[in-house]
Amino acid sequence: MFSARSTVFAACAALLMALAPIVVSVAAPEPIPEIRLEHGRFQPGELVVAADNPFQVRVTNHGPAAIEFESFELHRERVVQPGETITVYMPPLRAGTYRFFDDFNHATPQGAIVAK
Amino acid sequence: MATAAIALVVLFAAAQMVPFEHPPAPDDGDLIAPPGVKRILAAACYDCHSNHTRQRWYGRVAPVSWIVARHVAAAREHLNFSDWSDYASDPGTLAHKLDQIRSSLADGTMAPWYYRMLHREARLDENERAAVAAWIAQATAGSERPAHRSR
Numbered sequence: 723m724f725s726a727r728s729t730v731f732a733a734c735a736a737l738l739m740a741l742a743p744i745v746v747s748v749a750a751p752e753p754i755p756e757i758r759l760e761h762g763r764f765q766p767g768e769l770v771v772a773a774d775n776p777f778q779v780r781v782t783n784h785g786p787a788a789i790e791f792e793s794f795e796l797h798r799e800r801v802v803q804p805g806e807t808i809t810v811y812m813p814p815l816r817a818g819t820y821r822f823f824d825d826f827n828h829a830t831p832q833g834a835i836v837a838k
Numbered sequence: 839m840a841t842a843a844i845a846l847v848v849l850f851a852a853a854q855m856v857p858f859e860h861p862p863a864p865d866d867g868d869l870i871a872p873p874g875v876k877r878i879l880a881a882a883c884y885d886c887h888s889n890h891t892r893q894r895w896y897g898r899v900a901p902v903s904w905i906v907a908r909h910v911a912a913a914r915e916h917l918n919f920s921d922w923s924d925y926a927s928d929p930g931t932l933a934h935k936l937d938q939i940r941s942s943l944a945d946g947t948m949a950p951w952y953y954r955m956l957h958r959e960a961r962l963d964e965n966e967r968a969a970v971a972a973w974i975a976q977a978t979a980g981s982e983r984p985a986h987r988s989r
Contacts, residue, residue, distance in 0.1 A: 794915045797924040798931050811928040 754809070756780040757833065759789050759802070759824065764833035773817040773837040782807040790825035796835070799825070867923025875973045878966045879919065879939075881959040882949050886913035889920040933978055940974045943967055 757779055758765045771777055781791045783802040791810070792799045802808050815837035824830040868888075869876055884890050891910055917935060925932045942948035944967070949960040962970075 797918075797921050798928055799934050800928075800930045801934065808930060810930065813924070813927050 752777075754778045754780050756782060756807075757791075757822075758782045758784055759830070760784045762829075763831050764822070764824075767831065767833045768836055769833070770836045770838055771812075771815070774814045776814050777812050779810045779812060779835070780807055781810060788826060789830075791822060792825040793820060793822035793835075795820045796822065798822070867921070867926075869919040869922040870926070871973055871977075875970055878962065878970060882957075882962055883917075883960075884919060885957075886910050886949075886953075887917045887919055889914070889918065936974045936978055940971060943970055 755769055755771065755777075757769060759782070762785070769779070781800070781802055783789050783804055783806055786804055788801055788803050790799065790801050791808075796812065796815075798810055798812075800808055800810060812835075815835070817837050820835045820837070821832050822835065823832045869879065871879070880888075880890075885892055886909065917938065925935050939948075943962070949957070954960045
């Protein structure tokens, strides 16, 4: 009823369909979350991430002056110039709340990274 | 006059009862540097900027003990050599910390004058400053991939 060629074709098509989700997940990396300093505050003020996984965060300074993105709990400290975006590498975090702030301007409300 | 003196003595004695401590903290990975540089930084900086604070006699007497404990806690928040591998897991943070060490040694803000007054080992000579500066220049010249460790 079916020729050998069409059987092979069908098998290949089935294999491709089965592998497609894996291929897509490899090809499309997780989006990198972003924290923006806008209008004198960090947005979002609370960034939720998955616990126990390393991740990256982009920090963009939309303000008119340099900021120092700092977290004592995360042991991170970076200067971000106006208009600049930096990438901060984070280690796997235990579930919990990790505060960050602008060390150049303590009037800026603190933000937090929440690992869940 | 005598009453005031007695009151002061009582107050001083009572102050000794108020506990203080440098909270114990695990080493998250000590500084990685050539032995010579590490020796210089350990002698000059580790009392405040690491989890290896050496207790001095005056650091056990209130109210100096309170001031020292507060000072050490603040110093560890800003730079703690015992957390070095955490800093190194983000190349930008590592570069920033190295730059802070370089500039604070260059302009003489570290170690603070009052600490240098009491601790001869914190008074770095030109050769020691140059050794630290050369190490920092070398460390910041190369790029480093972040190495993740769980917290």
